[in-house]
Amino acid sequence: MPIAMIVLAIVAHAVASAQRGERNVRVHSEALRAQHAGLERMTRELREATSFQYVSSQAVQFELYVRRTGTTRSIRYDCSSASRCSRLEGPPGGTPTGPVTLVDGLENPNVFSAEPDPLAARFVGIVARVRTAPNRPSITLRDGVQLRNLSSRF
Amino acid sequence: MRHRSRLAARLTDQRGFGIVEVVVAAALALVIAGSAFATFDRSNTGTRTAERHEVAVSLAQRELERLRRHGYAALGLSGVPASATPTSAANPADPAEYVSGSNLLVRSNFRNRSSAPPPGVSSAGEPFAVVTGGIGAAPERVTAGGWQFDVHRFVTWVDLTCVVGGTDRCAGPRDGKRITVAVRPVALPGSLGMAKPLWATSVLTDPTAVSAGALPPKPSAGSAGTAQAFHLYDTRCNHGARQAIGGSHAAADTGTSLVCADLTAGRPDLMGTAATTQTQAFDFSTDLPVARGAAPAAGLGLLPPEAGQPSCPTAYTILRAATDKHRVHRWVTPAMASTFTSTDRSAMTLWTRATAAAAGEATFCVSLHKVDGLLATPITSVTFRVERWPQDRSQLAFTFQHPAFSLAAGQRLMLTLSLATGSLPAGIELFYDDPIYDTVLSVGTTTPLP
Numbered sequence: 001m002p003i004a005m006i007v008l009a010i011v012a013h014a015v016a017s018a019q020r021g022e023r024n025v026r027v028h029s030e031a032l033r034a035q036h037a038g039l040e041r042m043t044r045e046l047r048e049a050t051s052f053q054y055v056s057s058q059a060v061q062f063e064l065y066v067r068r069t070g071t072t073r074s075i076r077y078d079c080s081s082a083s084r085c086s087r088l089e090g091p092p093g094g095t096p097t098g099p100v101t102l103v104d105g106l107e108n109p110n111v112f113s114a115e116p117d118p119l120a121a122r123f124v125g126i127v128a129r130v131r132t133a134p135n136r137p138s139i140t141l142r143d144g145v146q147l148r149n150l151s152s153r154f
Numbered sequence: 155m156r157h158r159s160r161l162a163a164r165l166t167d168q169r170g171f172g173i174v175e176v177v178v179a180a181a182l183a184l185v186i187a188g189s190a191f192a193t194f195d196r197s198n199t200g201t202r203t204a205e206r207h208e209v210a211v212s213l214a215q216r217e218l219e220r221l222r223r224h225g226y227a228a229l230g231l232s233g234v235p236a237s238a239t240p241t242s243a244a245n246p247a248d249p250a251e252y253v254s255g256s257n258l259l260v261r262s263n264f265r266n267r268s269s270a271p272p273p274g275v276s277s278a279g280e281p282f283a284v285v286t287g288g289i290g291a292a293p294e295r296v297t298a299g300g301w302q303f304d305v306h307r308f309v310t311w312v313d314l315t316c317v318v319g320g321t322d323r324c325a326g327p328r329d330g331k332r333i334t335v336a337v338r339p340v341a342l343p344g345s346l347g348m349a350k351p352l353w354a355t356s357v358l359t360d361p362t363a364v365s366a367g368a369l370p371p372k373p374s375a376g377s378a379g380t381a382q383a384f385h386l387y388d389t390r391c392n393h394g395a396r397q398a399i400g401g402s403h404a405a406a407d408t409g410t411s412l413v414c415a416d417l418t419a420g421r422p423d424l425m426g427t428a429a430t431t432q433t434q435a436f437d438f439s440t441d442l443p444v445a446r447g448a449a450p451a452a453g454l455g456l457l458p459p460e461a462g463q464p465s466c467p468t469a470y471t472i473l474r475a476a477t478d479k480h481r482v483h484r485w486v487t488p489a490m491a492s493t494f495t496s497t498d499r500s501a502m503t504l505w506t507r508a509t510a511a512a513a514g515e516a517t518f519c520v521s522l523h524k525v526d527g528l529l530a531t532p533i534t535s536v537t538f539r540v541e542r543w544p545q546d547r548s549q550l551a552f553t554f555q556h557p558a559f560s561l562a563a564g565q566r567l568m569l570t571l572s573l574a575t576g577s578l579p580a581g582i583e584l585f586y587d588d589p590i591y592d593t594v595l596s597v598g599t600t601t602p603l604p
Contacts, residue, residue: 007179011186011190018194054501109541118552144219
């Protein structure tokens, strides 16, 4: 009987531990998917950019044509806050407003890179080092986009 | 009463367990524990496999994007990739198994070599697009997310069919290029085993090809100029070109004189149009009066101004040279041979980290001056604030606007770097004059230098 109880206790502990691990992995995976979705949105919109301005490693601004409405919008990605990347939108030439958080838990200041040169960017690299939970190691998400629709620079 | 006496009898019973009971219990325990651990191990392996697959997908997408940026004309391989002996038609392990002579066997399902090709593609595959200076045909080993992968890149010609009014407007067999990327995980000791490669493809059409009746490509609005890069050197400005670096040294006094010919004065360093090919990791501030931590000290140490000093200093007197040479560093171009005209936009790209890996904010100051003999005329001063200055060596960049300027023949452009008050007390380290860790001032210009 005591041996059976010990075995049961070990199994119960293992099951509880596995459940805890699974929950942690699920939370981490969902958080990561959310960050990845933010990154995807950035690359998708950047690919459509018709004009582009590299502001800094922490901010880019560009214009894109929205087919659905037939209008041009000015978009700014700003990652200069300590821990997040925000998306702001406005009319061309106007001040973009309404920040929407795209990436949270950001740790690195060097998010955007431009090739061959910040003044003449044709390719924009994006690196986001994010921490999904305080007790987990940070994860680096990388992506890049060729500015194929560029017709002018600011 | 009877229950109590039975319980008391059990508690005082000295007989213990029989050997059969113990063996059965132990066997049961072993079976339960064994199956539980096998389940956990499988679950763990599954999780790690999924994680590796996710990294491979991300890597494949990144490679596709990287290859696209070569531009249509320059996109191609440097040669025909090597083929491999097929192992299994149903589940080939090596992407090279799809190389057949000078063709790539393009399949709708790359996990099965005998599956049908996509519509419009011959079962013999597509010929490789080989161009001068193309992408290397051999696979490249890449580390990402703690895993290792062999990345195979293929570029092939695509024969498109675009029938308009019964006529194929896409004449000829080379209407577009297909980029195919295969990412094959590498088995590492103590890690997951080899897995089947992950495939991703994308087709690019010739942007200059315009079929009859179609709209011409949108004309480029052009740009207001090009970027003229000035690479920062660890060379004094009395030289006309970069000099090879001999080793680490104390910080140079670059802030007390504008006369490059005066070898006794604190003349600026040189910046020039050619990037260095000399790989080095020297310390340009061996006398920096702050602890630089355990990390290998290298590059130039830049300290913030002392209390009471102005923020973002651009020069100092000879009396303060010993201390302020760590707070201001200046570079000049060689004297211009002909008129150099800028646009109104420039960029600074720098490799940097916080000294001693300190955490905190820093504001980086950039000033441009036009230098004519002993006279320095300010062009602009800008700052770049970063809430968390990188603790590891990282590349930062920013663009800034300034009034357009012209440098006449004989004049120089001077760059001054410093920190604003309130920046990290131990300052930052700046890396330059290295093929990889190359700090560059890019000036928009309509008259690029030869």
